Amino acid sequence: MKNKLKILSIITVMSLLVGAFGILPAAAATVSVADNTAEWTNQDGEAVTHVKPDTVGVFWVNDSDLETTKTGVARWYPTARKNGPAAVGASWNIGTGGLAATETGQEVVTSSQHYITATHYNASNATKTPLTAAPTVKVGGVTKLVTGFDTDGQFTLGAAYPGYTTTTATFTYHIQDLYYGTSTSLRRAKVTSTSDPSGEYITINEDFGPGAMGEGLDGTYRIHATSTGNAITGSGLITSLDNVDGRGTIVDRDGNGTVDGGDVTVVIEYNNADITLASSSIASVNPSTGAITFATAQTTTATTTVYYQSSVSSATSDLYRGDLQLSSNASAQGTNSDGIWVQDGDTVTITYLNSSGTAIDTDTVTVDAVVPTISNISPADGSTQNVVNPTVQFDVTDTGSGISSTNVSTDISININGTDITSTSPSFQAITNGFRVIFASGSSWVTSYSVADSTAFTWTIVATDVAKNTKRLHGSSLDLTIDTTKPTVSSAVTGTSWSTDTAAEGTAESNTSVKVTLSENILSSSVQATDFTVGGVAPTAAVV
Structure with missing residues (x-):
């Protein structure tokens, strides 16, 4: 012992x-994507070597050559001033039209006196579409010196100018670049697998970078109705306006392995009441474009709002995110815009392409379904x-x-x-x-x-x-x-007959046995004759 x-x-x-x-x-580190390369990651931006079926695959592309800029014009008309040809201040705002006056009592410009022509320029949140350089400003057709500017659309002139003169500001700005997989001229990313060699072209969105995630974002979506009035049929969509609302890629919020109705909350206003749709009423969600397809017709009388979690969009990062469904269903095979078919052991390849369709870089992961x-x-x-x-x-x-x-x-x-x-x-x-x-x-x-x-x-x-x-x-x-409780003897009956031939109580044998009942089931192999004495004498055998 x-x-x-x-x-x-x-x-x-x-x-x-x-x-x-x-x-x-260990603390996980986000991947660093080198220029002109593509990298697989998880939703948190960490490098991965393996993926499992029926999940959303995530990859990133880095290429400064994909960055584009646009040109816009902002105009301030003479009716912007109502106090005569007094000097107008030197501080301006392209998006809002706001300007600072140099004399007390002068009125600030209103929206009806300021106009802006700039495709996809975010006038209400200009940090989403930052200026690339100082604007070119003309007052009455004469170019004026711009002494300072901010990327959010603010600029200053070297001097004040007469108030009744038309002013224009021509400016260039960044936008969030998107390269659609459905466009033969824009597509830059293709994903294939061993089981699905045809693969899919995937839309990529310019985002802040791996690991950046927006929590509790919301977006106001416009309605594409396919029937009379505001009814939305099963083939109708609610999509983000031109997909340039500053939203990144919608992510798998509920962690079930796919971006679906459980990852967005759709609130429809109908008869002055807000109605939250059941996730089952949503047939599909495209994480890249933001398109939501309903399983059943919906009716709305006002704005529809969608709440979701997404990556963080950027207009200047040169980093592009792609998401796709890695499906175990063979029906996903082929160019169906529904993801790719994968099986255990498959190699999944992201190929980054230039504008002529030539591969620039590739990255691979292996499918593990076990x-x-x-x-x-x-x-x-x-x-x-x-x-x-x-x-x-x-x-x-x-x-x-x-x-x-x-x-x-x-x-x-x-x-x-x-x-x-x-x-x-x-x-x-x-x-x-x-x-x-x-x-x-x-x-x-x-x-x-x-x-x-x-x-x-x-x-x-x-x-x-x-x-x-x-x-x-x-x-x-x-x-x-x-079980730490020791068994106890509940009863002991002497004069019991026991047959060694049948291993059971008998009637013909001598009554020389003692029947002992214990308080609980016991392990039979643990019972020995030496565990007992009868009148101080050890029995010859003990049988359970």
């Missing part, structure tokens, strides 16, 4: 030491333990994308009777294709995890591989009972 206690003590110390060197999750394997589990399913804090041990392996060595403490988790084990508690020992997980606690599970003695409960193991395939064992797969 002393040796056994000594061995148990050594095992306990080893477990504590291993736990002290447990692996903590969940990790959880084996060698101890305590075994359905077992009973006679200690209040049994040691948990199991192996997690994955021959596909593998188990992350940096995030293993969050990718593998344990829950006991509804309570999560903290990520720093288990130890993780590297084995072939995975990790051996050991959890040993000095605390009683009865008190720490509300386990009732002698009552079966469940515990849970969740393991996720690099591709985010998840294996979960729970319920009937992991039943356990902790």
